[in-house]
Amino acid sequence: MVKVSTLFHRVDGFDELNTSSTIPVILDQDLGDQFLEEILNPLLHDPGEQLVKTILEKI
């Protein structure tokens, strides 16, 4: 019986030394952004028009 080791089997196009693959990071970012929207959107606070008017008066 011939044993085939998979330990050093190389998948075409896969470079284990290159850790800069962006695909998982992009997926994580999308999920993260969605989660942050859920958490942070309720905290959005409008300072009101008056503050803007004050700025415009100053310039």
Add this chain to the structure above:
Amino acid sequence: MVQAYIKGDHSAIEVLINKHRSKVYTYILLTIKNQQLAEDLFQETFIKVIQSLRGGKYKDNGKFLSWVIRIAHNLIIDHFRKEKQMNTLSNDDSEVDLFNSKKLSDSNIEELIIHSQIKSEIRVLINELPDDQKEVVLLRHYGGLSFKEIAEQTDVSINTALGRMRYALINLRKLIQEKNLSLTVY
């Protein structure tokens, strides 16, 4: 709109400020946790924005909000540096009432209370994050900064910025679980 202002349409700046005022103000407020100071820094931010636009210092790349948030971020850092020098660090002495939102004026009282509880709980969550993680979260969400821009702004590598965001998300999820929070009204 930015181009319109640069080309001399003075009314365009009011439109621009109004478009972004909530995100910029909330970013400052959540970072600085003091309403009066947040209002001052909000004004300073947009005065600087206007001066920079007039001085031709803005390159329009479609990322106006990110640029404004970066200016706000720098002013906040300047503020903390000055405060540290004066040795009067007191950024938590005037908690803001985030619940008094005009958006809720038509809601019934029960809904208002639930909204208030949710906001209060979320605010606690955000404030429990370590400062470096909170910074990345707020820059990303309110400023829409890319991780490259966050890295530049906070003077760290992209991997560090990404790592901080990852830990922030893990921590937030953990805190939500620990506190058994529900982040929706119904």
